[in-house]
Amino acid sequence: MPVRTIRIIMNGVTGRMGYRQHLVRSILAIRDEGGVVLRDGSRLQVEPILVGRSEEKLARLAKEHQIAEYTTDLDEALADETAAVYFDAQVTTERKKAILKAIAAGKHIYTEKPIAESVAEGRELADAAAAAGIISGVVHDKLFLPGLLKLKRLIDAGFFGRILSVRGEFGYWVFEGDLQPAQRPSWNYRAEDGGGILLDMFCHWNYVLENLFGRVEAVTAKAVTHIPERWDEQGRKYAATADDAAYGIFELENNIIAQINSSWAVRVDRGELVEFQVDGTEGSAVAGLFGCRIQHRVRTPKPVWNPDVPTTEDFRAQWEQIPDNTEFENGFRAQWEQYLADVDAGARHPYDLAAGVRGLQLVDAGLQSSNEGRRVAIERLDA
Structure with missing residues (x-):
């Protein structure tokens, strides 16, 4: 069966949760096992692009885990048309502006929660995603x-x-x-x-x-x-x-x-x-x-x-x-696989930004x- 590749911009994975659960136990585990197995038996391979504030930390992670690309410039990463998904595991105060940039760049969104600092900000994100027609997901681990x-x-x-x-x-x-x-x-x-x-x-x-x-x-x-x-x-x-x-x-x-x-x-x-x-x-x-x-x-x-x-x-x-x-x-990996399958199929993810708004x-x-x-x-x- 054919294997397709989806490139994922991962912002904030030098933090404890972003690194352990999302990068190592989810995306890298999926990569090392040949990708997400889809319903038709084909596979969707994943390729992370690391983004963060510390070039030293990013370089160390990239070398340790054989990751080809990393950058401290979010705008540069979002300008990459071959990357389909933006993932955010930053501190909450930095999340809204980064997600809005990613939506404007046409990326599908997968994010940790809280998705923003207020209901109004959360609605702004959900409305922007709906208007852009992108598939959003919020971690419901x-x-x-x-x-x-x-x-x-x-x-x-x-x-x-x-x-x-x-x-x-x-x-x-x-x-x-x-x-x-x-x-x-x-x-x-x-x-x-x-x-x-x-x-x-x-x-x-x-x-x-x-x-x-x-x-x-x-x-x-x-x-x-x-x-x-x-x-x-x-x-x-x-x-x-x-x-x-x-x-x-x-x-x-x-x-x-x-x-x-x-x-x-x-x-x-x-x-x-x-x-x-x-x-x-x-x-x-x-x-x-x-x-x-x-x-x-x-x-x-x-x-x-x-x-x-x-x-x-x-x-x-x-x-x-x-x-x-x-x-x-692993629960984080299980939802990653479900979300990526939804993105590949062009289907709405059940745990989307609107669900994140209800949490707020x-x-x-x-x-x-x-x-x-x-x-x-x-x-x-x-x-």
């Missing part, structure tokens, strides 16, 4: 996690009956940087640089809730900065101006209530760094990144509250683990709720 794929299978099979509620716990302790180096970049904790866990994670929670359970209709949230001072990559103390924890109650379609805690100031006492418990009339499930445990109605125990007698039941042992009865590939809507509503101390309804957008 958590939908491709093995645990959530198993959860989706349960939903599609009607396992839960009527879904009542969703409870999510996400986060871990990010070191302040004095005792030992922080495992996240310092800009994450500066609002002026686009940091903040609500801005970061509510975009994720919107697409998880929307695609698994239903549209978010209202939110009550509280964003806080638990750790007011941190130390940056050079060991310098700085004021943490962005929230490092966000607690949200989300009202969904079909009268489903979701509660999700997101925190970089919590120590983990659960099976995985993120877990979602879904309770329904017929059964419940707890899904993480990889695992998914279930308890059906007929297997549900009947505990009795008695504070005078120690609990002897091992409640966690009463759940059943769903087996890994299929192969799950939830961010804005969450921040408004936190600042004003009230429930905020979310307007339905047709885009």
Whole structure:
């Protein structure tokens, strides 16, 4: 079968996420295995063009991974008519102007989220992409996690009956940087640089809730900065101006209530760094990144509250683990392959810039709720 090649401008892949997940584990993995296998059996090979601010870092990555082209000049890369796709993994504050340039150059767009710093900016990007007729995609990596794929299978099979509620716990302790180096970049904790866990994670929670359970209709949230001072990559103390924890109650379609805690100031006492418990009339499930445990109605125990007698039941042992009865590939790579196949076919990608705008809507509503101390309804957008 024939092999075609698609050239991808990749901006921001010297950062941790852009490098590890998008460049190495997605695009280079696809390249080294001969390209994306399409439905007709043909292959779509990928060829990255690296863009960034540091020529030294780009040169090192290009040499290490046998990448032919790199540049610190985005305009030069966008002027290359042989490159069809522009990918953005920069800090959020730099994203809008770069994507608008790429759209003007006629490139298809694939981007990390948040897609912009506000709903208005996000709508500007979505409208520009629609007017240009290009295919846009926004990273929805958590939908491709093995645990959530198993959860989706349960939903599609009607396992839960009527879904009542969703409870999510996400986060871990990010070191302040004095005792030992922080495992996240310092800009994450500066609002002026686009940091903040609500801005970061509510975009994720919107697409998880929307695609698994239903549209978010209202939110009550509280964003806080638990750790007011941190130390940056050079060991310098700085004021943490962005929230490092966000607690949200989300009202969904079909009268489903979701509660999700997101925190970089919590120590983990659960099976995985993120877990979602879904309770329904017929059964419940707890899904993480990889695992998914279930308890059906007929297997549900009947505990009795008695504070005078120690609990002897091992409640966690009463759940059943769903087996890994299929192969799950890296979630970032899986969506890259789906997006590139859509570009090759000229088909709309389901997780597009309009979906990114809805994520920003939830961010804005969450921040408004936190600042004003009230429930905020979310307007339905047709885009």
